[in-house]
Amino acid sequence: xxxxxxxxxxxxxxxxxxxxxxxxxxxxxxxxxxxxxxxxxxxxxxxxxxxxxxxxxxxxxxxxxxxxxxxxxxxxxxxxxxxxxxxxxxxxxxxxxxxxxxxxxxxxxxxxxxxxxxxxxxxxxxxxxxxxxxxxxxxxxxxxxxxxxxxxxxxxxxxxxxxxxxxxxxxxxxxxxxxxxxxxxxxxxxxxxxxxxxxxxxxxxxxxxxxxxxxxxxxxxxxxxxxxxxxxxxxxxxxxxxxxxxxxxxxxxxxxxxxxxxxxxxxxxxxxxxxxxxxxxxxxxxxxxxxxxxxxxxxxxxxxxxxxxxxxxxxxxxxxxxxxxxxxxxxxxxxxxxxxxxxxxxx
Amino acid sequence: xxxxxxxxxxxxxxxxxxxxxxxxxxxxxxxxxxxxxxxxxxxxxxxxxxxxxxxxxxxxxxxxxxxxxxxxxxxxxxxxxxxxxxxxxxxxxxxxxxxxxxxxxxxxxxxxxxxxxxxxxxxxxxxxxxxxxxxxxxxxxxxxxxxxxxxxxxxxxxxxxxxxxxxxxxxxxxxxxxxxxxxxxxxxxxxxxxxxxxxxxxxxxxxxxxxxxxxxxxxxxxxxxxxxxxxxxxxxxxxxxxxxxxxxxxxxxxxxxxxxxxxxxxxxxxxxxxxxxxxxxxxxxxxxxxxxxxxxxxxxxxxxxxxxxxxxxxxxxxxxxxxxxxxxxxxxxxxxxxxxxxxxxxx
DNA sequence: ATCCCTCGTGTAATCGATTCCACGAGGAGG
DNA sequence: CCTCCTCGTGGAATCGATTACACGAGGGAT
Numbered sequence: 238x239x240x241x242x243x244x245x246x247x248x249x250x251x252x253x254x255x256x257x258x259x260x261x262x263x264x265x266x267x268x269x270x271x272x273x274x275x276x277x278x279x280x281x282x283x284x285x286x287x288x289x290x291x292x293x294x295x296x297x298x299x300x301x302x303x304x305x306x307x308x309x310x311x312x313x314x315x316x317x318x319x320x321x322x323x324x325x326x327x328x329x330x331x332x333x334x335x336x337x338x339x340x341x342x343x344x345x346x347x348x349x350x351x352x353x354x355x356x357x358x359x360x361x362x363x364x365x366x367x368x369x370x371x372x373x374x375x376x377x378x379x380x381x382x383x384x385x386x387x388x389x390x391x392x393x394x395x396x397x398x399x400x401x402x403x404x405x406x407x408x409x410x411x412x413x414x415x416x417x418x419x420x421x422x423x424x425x426x427x428x429x430x431x432x433x434x435x436x437x438x439x440x441x442x443x444x445x446x447x448x449x450x451x452x453x454x455x456x457x458x459x460x461x462x463x464x465x466x467x468x469x470x471x472x473x474x475x476x477x478x479x480x481x482x483x484x485x486x487x488x489x490x491x492x493x494x495x496x497x498x499x500x501x502x503x504x505x506x507x508x509x510x511x512x513x514x515x516x517x518x519x520x521x522x523x524x525x526x527x528x529x530x531x532x533x534x535x536x537x538x539x540x541x542x543x544x545x546x547x548x549x550x551x552x553x554x555x556x557x558x559x560x561x562x563x564x565x566x567x568x569x570x571x572x573x574x575x576x577x578x579x580x581x582x583x584x
Numbered sequence: 585x586x587x588x589x590x591x592x593x594x595x596x597x598x599x600x601x602x603x604x605x606x607x608x609x610x611x612x613x614x615x616x617x618x619x620x621x622x623x624x625x626x627x628x629x630x631x632x633x634x635x636x637x638x639x640x641x642x643x644x645x646x647x648x649x650x651x652x653x654x655x656x657x658x659x660x661x662x663x664x665x666x667x668x669x670x671x672x673x674x675x676x677x678x679x680x681x682x683x684x685x686x687x688x689x690x691x692x693x694x695x696x697x698x699x700x701x702x703x704x705x706x707x708x709x710x711x712x713x714x715x716x717x718x719x720x721x722x723x724x725x726x727x728x729x730x731x732x733x734x735x736x737x738x739x740x741x742x743x744x745x746x747x748x749x750x751x752x753x754x755x756x757x758x759x760x761x762x763x764x765x766x767x768x769x770x771x772x773x774x775x776x777x778x779x780x781x782x783x784x785x786x787x788x789x790x791x792x793x794x795x796x797x798x799x800x801x802x803x804x805x806x807x808x809x810x811x812x813x814x815x816x817x818x819x820x821x822x823x824x825x826x827x828x829x830x831x832x833x834x835x836x837x838x839x840x841x842x843x844x845x846x847x848x849x850x851x852x853x854x855x856x857x858x859x860x861x862x863x864x865x866x867x868x869x870x871x872x873x874x875x876x877x878x879x880x881x882x883x884x885x886x887x888x889x890x891x892x893x894x895x896x897x898x899x900x901x902x903x904x905x906x907x908x909x910x911x912x913x914x915x916x917x918x919x920x921x922x923x924x925x926x927x928x929x930x931x
Numbered sequence: 932a933t934c935c936c937t938c939g940t941g942t943a944a945t946c947g948a949t950t951c952c953a954c955g956a957g958g959a960g961g
Numbered sequence: 962c963c964t965c966c967t968c969g970t971g972g973a974a975t976c977g978a979t980t981a982c983a984c985g986a987g988g989g990a991t
Contacts, residue, residue, distance in 0.1 A: 250971085266969060281717075288638050288976090291634045307663060316680060328677075330675075350631065352633065514864075518865055600979080604980095611937090631977085635946090635979090
């Protein structure tokens, strides 16, 4: 592959001049510029990004470590992150942690080894030593969705408190009194916060949240299945199950169906995170929608602010309730366009 | 950040010795090794992958350019690719083309600029100049899922011909005679092949595939919606719609529902690509399942073979039909576990 | 005792860019 | 006419690693 030296030789100038032309440096004669450009075209030359990075000490690359790519929420997040980054002249390398702390650490390490300019993380756990060290180590960093308390890193997330309150009001209005939740891992902020918000909202309506109604999940479908089975085996099963993410809702749906029960007649279901498929499940699932795309874009902007030496503030964008039929509400009349109440993937 | 020089100074040896220790070179005394290792630990030193790549001319990184991350099929593919690559000591950088040729070219270019060791591509189009040039340019390359005819690059894909035949047999057995297809872009191999396979299978059963029953989609949900509306507006609408990917099936579902019609009573639906959500849609969707994980792993192995100078063969793995209720079949008894007939995401 | 190998180590070249500094040519000003 | 600037240019250092080569010490064979 042609290098800058080949171009210099072909154009009959020094490598310094070639570099200047390529980087738009002003003091290059028109004649030299023309010849360099011609040589570049003739050789099909493209600068070696590796060499350039070594010299300039910047890669124009962002790392994104997410908890689980198979989760449509994170897929969409990743997509919007890449989009915004590209618009601002950066590339993105994605590391998928699969909700496994050691895999997360592996990715953080490889990303740092590659000298990415900044790191966007949605931590899988409460803060591994590796992660803390990275945060303190001076790499520009921003947390997105989930965060680790006690580290001085800006957070871009969505605030679901209000929407959860709306959900509980909706459920209460429908006459439901025994509400259960499939929680995310206690090690994650989103795992804890959603339970807290749920409990607080229940409190407002004078409803309890007994321990047996708090099932411990791990944000994966299987755990939703398992926890839901546990709920159904209770002497007094809940009337509603609220899954703290969309995958566990899928698992819950599996479990309910496997028992030959129906949603919402036998048990109601709601989920945190809205996805296009929820419109078409049987029944359509009531969910709390996060402004995912906005979150991703804001996170990138915050990270680039950090990289460029500014000190961005944390951001919390409100989530909102999208009512469908899985809790027993009539929902939007099914003869009208039911699709109007849901976000579609921005294709 | 500490460099190899700092380590050398700390350990009281030369950088050459440090390098040798780090790379497991045999001729280093035990004493020197110990001191280097101690210095590495003391400084928290990690080799700079950028510098290393420049010198060794290899990045131990693979590029993966896929057509659309938001498509669960490709998400799963990307996931299995990364997994296998990691197991073999490589990292993966994903480029999402969003079904846009110019975006695909952008990613190919950036990836090549970064001097990735090999490129895995699922081309969005029939072969842009950029792509052809990359293939000829000596970069080890493998096509996955889709490919470009006429370039000498191994292909790892799934063969759906047999499964499509099974589907048509299934539909024919159910009494359906007017079958339509929402095709993918003619510029893609999968776009064409699925139509061809469908037409051939129909032929075996003496069924026609009239032009109005071939709708032109682009693998995105919106096009599925649009095409389905067209079908429904036909003087004689089809009895079955076969969507060439899962997103267009989602769009079809949207369109049918927006008309207040029901699947399968008013119109049947089947899709190419199976995804976990198809179990829980209303109704569960009959689909052709590709061995996605296997595809991703095989593609990585083929690419690494190429990188290491071997000449891997193309691979075609069979897809298979998964019958559910969207075509009117009774399907597996709904009181039994309906989940047993479908793949789940391997969490 | 001499010679030769092997082993451990260091010096320095190298990868492909960027960029500081020096230098010569040419124009402007005194 | 001389001096001083500016402008365009090239030489060479540099980033952080790897690795060819040279070299000295030590051990075994003769």
